[in-house]
Amino acid sequence: MDTSDDLRFDRGDGTPGRLRRQLSRLLGMTSAQASRVASEALAPLGAHKAHFVVLAVLAEGGPASQSEIADRARIYRSDLVAVLNELAEGGWIVRAPDPADKRRNTITITDRGRGRLAEIEAVLDDVNDRVMAPLSEAERAQLFSLLGRVNAHLASGGGASPAP
Template identity: 50%
Template sequence: MDERQTQTPDRLRALPSRLLAMTSARADRLVSDRLAAEDSRKWHYAVLASLDAYGPASQAELSRRTGVYRSDLVAVINELEQRDQVARTPDPDDRRRNVVTLTPPGRKHLERLDAVLAEAQDELMAPLSVAERALLVGLLERVLSR
């Protein structure tokens, strides 16, 4: 145990909510730092991954898929469009809406981010075996499904 943990009261070390929050904060820092090194953010990755998985979408649909607030999503799409990673075009069925599409440079950037995030996940989960990682993911999915 490191010095911080030996100075933490047992009742705090035993709280799953606290452990999850601390792990989440560490994971968030790690992922954010790795994405920043690639000139990206979590919301960039979420939009690119959603477009890759499900195809072109309206901004409203992308907001629902990714959990990015609509007002924030506009800025994210603007950034990705400036980088030629997505294209935004009027919806032929409803000219008031835009359809966002992943571009080839966007797909290439997504592949790079996938590799970067895989490395970050490996670093975060380094203390665990492959079987323990799978178990942890399954347990976390169960907790979140309630």
Template identity: 50%
Template sequence: MTSRAEAADMPYDGETKTPDRLRRRASRLLSGMTAQSDRLMNEGLAQVDARKWHYAVLASLQEHGPGSQATLSRRTGIYRSDMVGVLNELAERGFVERAPDPDDRRRNVITITAQGRRHLRRLDKVLDDLHDELLAPLTPAERDQFVQLLTRLLDHHTQQAPHLPIS
């Protein structure tokens, strides 16, 4: 409250904030960590000729069964404009099948193939290992808590602001 500012060579002009707010800002930590995570996953998946989206689509297919491209788009959070390309790649490799839906001729029904299921198992293993590396510094309990905190945060934000088609 007292007038002790105006000292021109003192950089901290009355700020009592935590010194390294830059490093502590959750938003900054998040984007830093995501950058790291993306790098890790992309590199790892590239070694088995896959991408994150491949996994998302295959996993969604296996867990919720076949669906139209739009459905998959909603389930995975991939825009339907980008879904086209992803499915092309997956179909090229024989991991999914794209067949016209007889009940609704606008739609394609996407089905995972046996090969796709094998590939998915492989990806799951790869991702497990990568996540082990990603979360290496945390104990199992901490990992659970981390995931739980993230889940709660994400749920909160995707529910009241459905900006993303995720989930």
């Protein structure tokens, strides 16, 4: 299998070898492309990726406070506010004050929300499939595993700069 496609990317043509060694560059480019594909696929639905994330968290973890959602969904509480507003406006979640602790809101996914989640999930699964089209099943698993390990390592402070 040769690289006969007219990719304008990292092929032998003009890309210096130094650049190809940089993981962060490759990650960045790939991430940007994948993200773009996903966003474009969700656009017709009027949905954002954050919607999916939050709905998934609520569907699988049950009702939760906003900071709980933020923790689980790996979203900042500050950004979560707008997302929840949009989701509430669509009737996909309910934001109700927690009687036990008046600081908290208890967020619950609605039935419509579950439908919405399924809808979004279908789109994103398809996107995932298109993005990873050139990879076999085993390779996809490999990619997830490798990325996951790097990610976990970085998340646990593994990449911090050494003491000065």
